[in-house]
Amino acid sequence: MTDVFEGRRVLLVSTNYAPERTGIAPYSTLTAEHLAALGADVDVLTGMPHYPEWRIHSEYQGRWRTVENRRGVRVHRRRSFVPRRQTALFRAAYETSFLAHGSIRPPTGRPDVVISQMPTLAGGVIGGRLARRHGVPHVVVVQDLMGAAAAQSGIGGGGRVASLVAGVEARVLRGAVLTGVVHESFVDRVTAMGVPGPRVRVVPNWAHVPSPTGDRRAVRARLDWSDEEFVLLHAGNMGLKQGLEVLVEMARIAARDTPRLRIVLMGDGSRRAHLEHLAAGLPNLTFLPPVPDADFPDVLAAADVLAVTQRASVLDMSLPSKLTSYFASGRPVVASVAADGGTAQEVRRSAAGVVVPAEDPEALHGTVAGLMRDPGGSAALGAHGPAYVRQRLSPEAGLGRITAMLSEALAR
Numbered sequence: 484m485t486d487v488f489e490g491r492r493v494l495l496v497s498t499n500y501a502p503e504r505t506g507i508a509p510y511s512t513l514t515a516e517h518l519a520a521l522g523a524d525v526d527v528l529t530g531m532p533h534y535p536e537w538r539i540h541s542e543y544q545g546r547w548r549t550v551e552n553r554r555g556v557r558v559h560r561r562r563s564f565v566p567r568r569q570t571a572l573f574r575a576a577y578e579t580s581f582l583a584h585g586s587i588r589p590p591t592g593r594p595d596v597v598i599s600q601m602p603t604l605a606g607g608v609i610g611g612r613l614a615r616r617h618g619v620p621h622v623v624v625v626q627d628l629m630g631a632a633a634a635q636s637g638i639g640g641g642g643r644v645a646s647l648v649a650g651v652e653a654r655v656l657r658g659a660v661l662t663g664v665v666h667e668s669f670v671d672r673v674t675a676m677g678v679p680g681p682r683v684r685v686v687p688n689w690a691h692v693p694s695p696t697g698d699r700r701a702v703r704a705r706l707d708w709s710d711e712e713f714v715l716l717h718a719g720n721m722g723l724k725q726g727l728e729v730l731v732e733m734a735r736i737a738a739r740d741t742p743r744l745r746i747v748l749m750g751d752g753s754r755r756a757h758l759e760h761l762a763a764g765l766p767n768l769t770f771l772p773p774v775p776d777a778d779f780p781d782v783l784a785a786a787d788v789l790a791v792t793q794r795a796s797v798l799d800m801s802l803p804s805k806l807t808s809y810f811a812s813g814r815p816v817v818a819s820v821a822a823d824g825g826t827a828q829e830v831r832r833s834a835a836g837v838v839v840p841a842e843d844p845e846a847l848h849g850t851v852a853g854l855m856r857d858p859g860g861s862a863a864l865g866a867h868g869p870a871y872v873r874q875r876l877s878p879e880a881g882l883g884r885i886t887a888m889l890s891e892a893l894a895r
Contacts, residue, residue: 486522487890487893487894488518488521488522488523488886488889488890489521489522489523490522490523490524491522491523491524491595491596491893492523492524492525492526492592492593492594492595493515493518493523493524493525493526493594493595493596493597493598493889494525494526494527494528494590494594494596494597494598494610494613495511495514495515495518495525495526495527495528495597495598495599495600496527496528496529496585496597496598496599496600496606496607496609496610496613497511497527497528497529497599497600497603497606498529498530498563498581498603498605498606499511499529499530499534499600499603500512500515500527500529500530500532500558501532501553502532502540503532503533503534503535504773504776505534505535505719505720505750505773505804505805506534506535506720506804507600507602507626507804508534509691509804510600510624510626510688510689510691510804511527511529511600512553513691513878513882514598514882514885515527515556516553516554516555516556517882517885517886518886518889519554519555519556520555521886525555525556525557526556526557526559526590526592526594527556527557527558527559528559528561528585528589528590528606528609529558529559529560529561530560530561530562530563530565530581531543531546531549531560531561531562531563531565533565534720535719535720535721535722535750535751535752535773536751536752537565537566537567537569537752537753538565538567539562539565543560546560546562547561547562547584548560548561548562548584548588557590559589559590561581561584561585561588562580562584563577563580563581563584564576564577564579564580565577566753567753568753569722569723569753578603578604578605579605581603581605581606582605582608582609585605585606585609586609586612589609589613593617593619594613594614594617594619595619595893596614596619596620596621596622596889596892596893597610597611597613597614597617597619597620597621597622598610598621598622598623598624598889599611599621599622599623599624599655599659600624600626601623601624601625601626601627601628601629601652601655602625602626602627602628602629603629604629604648604651604652604655607623607652607655607656608651608655610623610655611655611658611659615658620660620661620892620893620895621658621659621660622659622660622661622662622663622888622889622892623655623656623659623661623662623663624662624663624664624665624686624885625656625662625663625664625665625669625673626665626688626802626804628652628669628672628673629648629649629652649676652676653676653677653678656673656676656677656678657676657677657678659678659682660682660892660895661682661683661684661888661891661892662678662682662683662684663683663684663685663686663884663885663888664683664684664685664686665685665686665687665688665802666685666687666802666825666828666829667685667825667828668802668824668825668828669825670683670685684884684888686881686884686885686888687875687876687881687884688802688804688807688876688881689807689876689877689878689880689881689882690807690808690810690811690872690876690877690878691807691808691878692776692779692780692807692808692811693780693811694780694811694812694813694869695780695781695783695784695812695813696780696781697778697780697781697784697785699781699784699785702781702782702784702785703785706771706782706785708745708747708785711743712743712744712745713743713744713745713787713788713851713855714745714747714785714786714787714788715730715744715745715746715747715786715787715788715789715790715817715851716747716749716782716783716786716788716789716790717730717746717747717748717749717750717789717790717791717792718749718750718779718782718783718789718805718808719749719750719803719804719805720750720751720752721748721750721751721752721753721754721755721758722752722753722754723753723754723794724793724794724797725752725754725792725793725794726792726793726794726795726797726819726841726842727748727754727758727792728758728761728842729792729819729841729842729843729844729847730746730748730768730790730792730844730847731758731761731762731765731768732844733746733844733847733848733851734746734762734765734767734768735765735844736844736845736848737767737848738765738766738767740848740852741848741851741852741855742767743855744767744851744852744855745767745768745769746767746768746769747768747769747770747771747786748768748769748770748771749770749771749772749773749774749782750771750772750773751772751773755770758770779808780808780811780812783808783809783811783812783814784812784813784814786812786814787814787854787855787861788814788815788816788817788851788854788861789809789812789814789815789816789817789836790816790817790818790819790847791803791805791806791809791816791817791818791819791820791826791830792818792819792820792841793819793820793821793824793826793841794841794842795821795840795841795842796821797820797821797824797826797841802825802826802829803826806826806829806830807872807876809835809836809868810833810835810868810869810871810872810876811868811869811872811876812865812868813865813866813868813869814865814868815835815836815837815854815861815862815864815865815868816830816833816835816836816837816864816868817836817837817839817847817850817851817854818830818836818837818838818839819839819840819841819842819843819846819847820838820841821841822838822840832871833867833868833871834864834867834871835864835865835866835867835868835871836864836868837850837854837864
């Protein structure tokens with residue numbers, strides 16, 4: 484199958500790409516680099532690095548267009564408006580500016596296939612236009628569903644624009660030769676948009692971080708986590724849909740009832756300043772900046788339990804990319820999410836964690852306190868994660884599913 488790509492030209496459209504290290508960027512980056520390693524001539528159309536801080540990285544400030552070569556991939560960057568605050572109006576400006584700049588100055592030359600990474604609606608529109616212009620297949624990989632996100636994520640004004648966004652999204656997906664979704668919970672919504680079931684493929688994300696190798700006690704000492712503390716860590720984006728306020732409220736309960744429990748929020752995002760304000764004065768809640776990639780697996784493994792949280796309204800629009808890294812760490816996962824959503828399904832299937840009701844700090848605290856009292860059971864839960872990664876979420880399996888979908892599109 485791999486010789487299918489020798490000499491082929493592939494265009495990947497994604498607003499997020501390396502050097503961004505979280506969210507969908509690792510998947511768009513590894514996909515492009517994998518195709519280049521298979522002999523394809525790969526171009527990427529992307530934005531200036533800005534996620535999860537929602538601030539353009541300092542080395543790209545003041546630049547409107549760049550072309551750079553990263554690991555055999557030509558990366559074409561186009562500047563767009565990057566909002567510090569997430570509202571429907573600001574998100575529309577973000578999408579519209581990338582759509583305009585990317586459409587005016589796309590990479591030159593005719594690709595053999597175009598692949599768009601969504602949730603960015605503009606990326607799907609640009610990919611579809613370029614595929615039609617050149618008469619080549621368009622393949623979409625859906626990481627988040629934008630219409631559902633507008634309705635479910637709690638973004639200001641999102642409900643009013645959800646139907647409009649969903650309509651554009653549906654046209655993009657219906658026009659694609661194949662649509663990949665990262666979880667089967669997305670399939671019904673995608674087919675309800677009018678995408679024929681035979682054109683939908685489930686292509687789960689893979690664990691893109693290595694297994695931890697550091698000395699756990701040394702890492703904890705470096706982070707100033709004592710042996711007596713039980714550390715709950717949330718690592719990743721601090722945005723609206725994460726609903727991280729539940730961890731702040733849980734910290735208030737723990738400060739009174741569970742003094743050994745420390746809550747740590749590590750990362751960045753549009754809601755970090757708001758969360759820091761809410762947490763002012765809490766002695767058991769600390770914030771950490773993102774750590775270098777090389778240290779990330781060891782920091783996850785140094786915690787006692789890993790938290791994934793979502794607003795109760797988030798059902799079938801998003802699957803947190805952090806889950807794959809969490810599972811690989813060998814630590815148990817506590818998921819404060821909607822019971823019927825894709826995130827809950829994935830945690831249950833892995834057998835590596837516990838699902839508790841979303842936005843319920845009392846339930847979350849009770850579950851974590853129970854894990855504190857049962858170290859053996861906690862360790863047994865965590866041990867299921869690496870096994871699940873080896874079975875289902877290895878990079879080889881994930882990239883193999885992507886290349887198989889692209890090979891099918893080229894054959895059509």
